[in-house]
Amino acid sequence: MPRFAALLLVLVALAGCASQTPTLYTLAPVAGPVRSGGPARIEIREIGLARYLDRPEIVRSTSDSLVALDGNERWGDPLVSMFGRVLAENLGQRLPNALVFGENGAISVTPDAVVEIDLQRMDVDARGAVELVAQVAVQRGGRTATRSVRVSAMPASSGMHDIVKAMSKASGELADAVAAMLA
Secondary structure, rough: OOHHHHHHHHHHHHHHOOOOOOOEEOOOOOOOOOOOOOOEEEEEOOOEEEEHHHOEEEEEEEEEOOEEEEEEEEEOOOHHHHHHHHHHHHHHHOOOOEEEEEEOOOOOOOOOEEEEEEEEEEEEEOOOEEEEEEEEEEEEOOOOEEEEEEEEEOOOOHHHHHHHHHHHHHHHHHHHHHHHHOO
């Protein structure tokens, strides 16, 4: 009987150490204003991503020197590829006459325009708002236009589901700025 009790105690201890299954999130496309004109074929180059964002866990917030993560709330895809995919969907909706494709995708045609993005920030600030900061370059017809974009979106609550929805909204607003540069 003591052996059985010891075995049971070990099993209970191990069960207590087991981690929860993570909750996975994804950015979603967000509709925006449709624009006419623009190039027929748009290539999105691989997104540059700030190193603190390049992790499976979702960065909830940053302060002067602290990065806060939610251990069990993670991206369902690497953020860099997910952000590029959603940006392509958002741009395709905003520029319906264009074919928008990623640099590393299956399509290999010569683009009429190239979009490059360096995502420098996408987290929650001290006010509770999602802050997205990016540098954008659009190459078209031998010319390059650059722009800094700063977007703020207030989540409906402090829950991760609402934070990710606000991140999706901010990503859509970034797509609005890129579409304006392309049109």
